[in-house]
Amino acid sequence: MDRHPTPPPAHPSTRRRAPLLRVASALLTGALALGGCGVRLESPPPAEPSPDAIEQVRARTVDDALALADAARAAAPSADEATRTVLDDVAAFSDRHVEALGGVYDSGLPDATPTPGTAATTPAVTDVTGVLGALVDDAARAADDADDVPDGALARLVASVSVSRDALADRLAAATGAPRPDPAPAAPDVAAGTAADATADPTAAPTGEATPGDATPAARDGARALALAHDEAAWTLAVLAARAADDRRATLLAAADGHRRASDTWAATAGVVGRPTDPRRAAYALPGGLDDPTVADALPRTLEQAVADASAQAVADAPAGARADAIASLRTATVAAVAWGAAAVPFPGMPELATTPVG
Template identity: 60%
Template sequence: MDRPAAPAPARRPRTRARLRAAVALAAVLPLAACGLRLETPPPVEPSPDALEQVRARTVADALDLAADADALAAVVPEGPERTVLLDVAAFSARHAEAAGGVYDSGLPDPAPTASASTSTTTTPAGAPDAATLLAELVDDAAVAADDADTVTDGPLARLVASVATSRDELADRLSAATALPRPAAGAAADGAPDGSADEADQATPGVTPGATASASSSPGGEAPGTGTAALVALALAHDEAAYGYEVVAARVSDDARARAVEAAARHRADANRWAATAGVAGRAGDPRRAAYALPGGLDDPAVLDDLVRRLESGVADAYAAAVAAAAPGSRADLVAGLRQAHAAAAARGAASVPFPGVPELATETLG
């Protein structure tokens, strides 16, 4: 019997070669992966969207104003000018805080370049003069008013409109304290509304320069994108102010009476205009009343002045609320109305506050 042939052992070396190749590949792959991770670029700062640009601009302008006012207050003697400067610094610091402060992504700062390190050796500029700070206030107020009109977020629009109004008032106060003429908004506010300073400068006790603010409303009683409920509340606030001024006019005489009558007529016209814009004029939903509650002691001139201040402040609050409810690009008249109502309240002795028209932030007076 023939013996079976022995199996050929030729495949074993090939199997061992494959095993060695697999082990080598397993060792190389982690090293390659490590190399890929090392070549990944570091994270970069995210690009700010339009909303963040408005917020950051509001903060940056506020911090610049605060720094300039602080520097100028340090070299100005006690008096009306220094009082205003301290308010500019304090109010602006509050504005920056309310807008969220300086953005910090948490990412490490990039390594300084040679040119950057060289630039840090420059001598800082001295304190600006009052005229320069006044121009900054006017320009920054105009920029903020424009941002309030166009920003897409309603609550931020309300805050920025309040900041614009505060800066506008501070500019008026600094102009009066220094006897410097208030300049027009400059190149920094190119294309922005000027805060309606001319109308506000005409404000006198008992007179509300509010008719001009809403005179440019769209024909046909339309205000695209504006919240109806907010406009109804605005019409009601104007109507209550008109009634209050009519009561005041009946209790004063001469020039004071003429101013109160004029203010009542202006508020009545604004109430009619906003009620028509909201679509409630002459309808069952019109909330305006024949009479409104009044405080006691109306024979006291101090009570009358306090009544007018409260009425104008109520109109300012209603304008600010309407700014928040309005669509971007449709708020210019509302922002101007906020400014003018606050100016009228200030003309009757209302305290200067950091956030006009925003009562939840304006309760703390400074200065």
């Protein structure tokens, strides 16, 4: 008799279970490996993020600057010397604008394949008349954007770019003898508002439509600083007028009167008229050497540049939709500074960006 009987054969279901378990284990291992690598076979490819209102303004201002630079360089070779000088500044200033705004946004994603028939059909500007029209239109669009954009710092920069373009348009029209065109109607995606204000009569005072109760604390601070800058300009120009010859005295007195009225308007906007918080003074310090004609001649443009700086800060301080007067003030001061002999700059009212030579 056999003392060690042969064990019975494994059950058929047990023999089938082993290979099934091995297959399941392999599938699970593969799934874990794919998960660890971040691979999701069912996930769609990444899409470009939708730009918010701030990015739309920044990108639009960059695109306009790039187009202006290209147009100015295309038109320059056939222009006369005076016109070519302005076109060179258009290109150089626009390059600076692109740089200050951060350049073209690149998400790192592949460019989308364009749909047939959807490519832009707007012809490139290559002539001086086209450059002049583009400067006017782009200045107006940037003024609208500066008034509306939620970010105050970007509003200040875009307002400066707008005023720079506006000044370039004035120079190009003067160099060519061509009339300055009116801005084209705003595109549907650009809110209407401040273009007319930013391109208005440069001698006009602020409208002062905002009331002190409507202004934010920051906006009142900006208005108060502007009232002070205008008051100092008015007082100093009056002193210069008293020391000037007759042919210059009338110009200085007219400028002083304009600044005095603007100071009163901004003081009312700030809500400081007749209050201890009114920053305006009875007198201001004068620079030394006023008997030197060079010093005396430079002082008016220095005063206007100080008003421009305060205006640009007032743009940043004011809330969105309430910056029209500050933008107009920036343009007014920039035009006046140039009239007193100041050089054209790519960033009016932003002295921190004026350290790098242009051209």
